[in-house]
Amino acid sequence: MKKKENQKYGTIAILGEVNVGKSTLLNLLINKEISIVTHKANTTREKVRGITSDGNTQIVLIDTPGLSSPTIKTDRSFLTQVWGAIIEADFFLLVIDCRKPISRTLLNLFNELKASVKKLPDAILVINKIDMFSKEKLLLKSKEVNDYFSFKKTFMISALKGYGVSDLKSWMYATIPESSWGYPKSARHDMTIEKFLNEKTREVILLRIHQEVPYNLEVDTYEIKKLRDGKLKVWQSINVYNARYRAMLIGKSGHTIKSISINARLNMEKALNQKIHLFLEVKLKKKKSTSIELVGESH
Numbered sequence: 104m105k106k107k108e109n110q111k112y113g114t115i116a117i118l119g120e121v122n123v124g125k126s127t128l129l130n131l132l133i134n135k136e137i138s139i140v141t142h143k144a145n146t147t148r149e150k151v152r153g154i155t156s157d158g159n160t161q162i163v164l165i166d167t168p169g170l171s172s173p174t175i176k177t178d179r180s181f182l183t184q185v186w187g188a189i190i191e192a193d194f195f196l197l198v199i200d201c202r203k204p205i206s207r208t209l210l211n212l213f214n215e216l217k218a219s220v221k222k223l224p225d226a227i228l229v230i231n232k233i234d235m236f237s238k239e240k241l242l243l244k245s246k247e248v249n250d251y252f253s254f255k256k257t258f259m260i261s262a263l264k265g266y267g268v269s270d271l272k273s274w275m276y277a278t279i280p281e282s283s284w285g286y287p288k289s290a291r292h293d294m295t296i297e298k299f300l301n302e303k304t305r306e307v308i309l310l311r312i313h314q315e316v317p318y319n320l321e322v323d324t325y326e327i328k329k330l331r332d333g334k335l336k337v338w339q340s341i342n343v344y345n346a347r348y349r350a351m352l353i354g355k356s357g358h359t360i361k362s363i364s365i366n367a368r369l370n371m372e373k374a375l376n377q378k379i380h381l382f383l384e385v386k387l388k389k390k391k392s393t394s395i396e397l398v399g400e401s402h
């Protein structure tokens with residue numbers, strides 16, 4: 104894209120432990136639900152880029168998979184994705200849940216950041232979920248975390264209720280460097296339509312199905328057809344590697360898959376603002392090593 108006068112453009116990575124509200128914050132900052140949110144840990148599996156443009160400034164926010172405790176064996180690619188996002192960013196937001204004590208996972212992260220030989224972008228601490236915590240304790244929390252790692256700035260917010268987010272937004276817009284934009288003004292994310300639709304279905308599965316099943320499947324949109332009347336026909340498969348998981352997803356008399364399909368379609372219609380015909384099936388695929396062996400559910 105041609106360099107334009109006075110344009111500001113930058114990238115901000117959002118990282119932190121699982122379930123702290125990273126995706127909720129991304130959606131709030133770009134004012135669109137592009138990254139799926141559930142009460143379960145490890146909802147985000149791959150980096151998601153959200154884009155917001157306002158006035159002369161365009162910001163790319165990268166949502167990353169949450170870091171989890173060493174007792175949870177997650178895919179190594181999660182870590183690679185988090186570091187990739189840090190390296191590519193102009194600064195990064197470390198989001199923490201104000202109610203949680205500082206964990207070994209965070210201490211490990213601080214040590215790795217300090218030991219990095221690469222020059223890293225400035226770190227901003229975002230203390231989230233302040234709607235669930237007392238004001239007095241928040242100041243102590245901020246001091247405690249800043250004693251471990253020196254953050255350039257600290258914000259206290261509730262991504263769910265929107266508290267404190269306008270301060271964070273103003274700071275971001277003021278801090279983004281001068282540079283020409285990377286995307287057209289209308290761009291809101293960089294996902295393909297297929298990936299976007301896959302995630303809408305995965306969100307419903309995470310909410311509907313428990314235990315390890317949602318972590319051991321992939322949703323694949325393998326065909327999309329646009330009809331003359333503007334409706335979209337979408338064919339998706341949920342690929343699983345274990346016959347037991349297939350049976351759980353289908354449910355008695357196909358009850359479960361039917362309900363997943365209806366809710367996924369409604370989500371898609373809401374997000375895209377158009378009518379959709381969804382054809383959803385569960386496919387049993389050949390064995391693949393699982394990426395998550397133990398997953399903690401937290402609220």
Ligand SMILES: Nc1nc2c(ncn2[C@@H]2O[C@H](COP(=O)(O)OP(=O)(O)OP(=O)(O)O)[C@@H](O)[C@H]2O)c(=O)[nH]1
Pocket residue numbers: 120121122123124125126127128139140141142143144145146147148167168169170231232233234235260261262263264402
């Ligand atoms: N009370 C409260 N809940 C919040 C807040 N922000 C997020 N949540 C809730 O926390 C849960 C996790 O939110 P996510 O945005 O999916 O968290 P995440 O950090 O992206 O999680 P992973 O993708 O699993 O790493 C959801 O149930 C959110 O509604 C907040 O400010 N206050």
Ligand SMILES: [Mg+2]
Pocket residue numbers: 125126127138139140146147166167169
């Ligand atoms: Mg997430």
